[in-house]
Amino acid sequence: MSRSSYPLKMPHSVKMAAARLAKADGVSLNQFIAVAVAEKVGTIETASEFIQRRAANAKPADLLQFLRAAPDVTPPEEDVLPRRQITKSAKAAKSGTRRR
Numbered sequence: 001m002s003r004s005s006y007p008l009k010m011p012h013s014v015k016m017a018a019a020r021l022a023k024a025d026g027v028s029l030n031q032f033i034a035v036a037v038a039e040k041v042g043t044i045e046t047a048s049e050f051i052q053r054r055a056a057n058a059k060p061a062d063l064l065q066f067l068r069a070a071p072d073v074t075p076p077e078e079d080v081l082p083r084r085q086i087t088k089s090a091k092a093a094k095s096g097t098r099r100r
Contacts, residue, residue, distance in 0.1 A: 008033070 010018075015029075022032035042050070 018032055019029050022029045025032060
């Protein structure tokens with residue numbers, strides 16, 4: 001994810017309220033504001049439009065750096081798929097089809 005800077009001017013009262021809420025959430029003011037803006041953008045754009053734009057430039061090879069950095073640990077019990085679903089997912093992957 002690329003990042004950019006933007007000098008933001010806002011009323012002092014809004015900044016203080018945001019700082020108070022960020023502290024209560026345990027995040028930085030910068031992160032709190034970034035999330036608030038992202039939430040607003042998300043309410044204006046539909047999820048499918050956003051996903052289509054993001055997926056248009058995605059390359060599976062770009063994900064390898066993240067997969068390689070993932071720890072090799074047993075997943076928590078609630079994240080383990082039932083055996084039946086694993087078999088279906090594997091068959092779909094081999095045939096090139098996807099479940100929806």
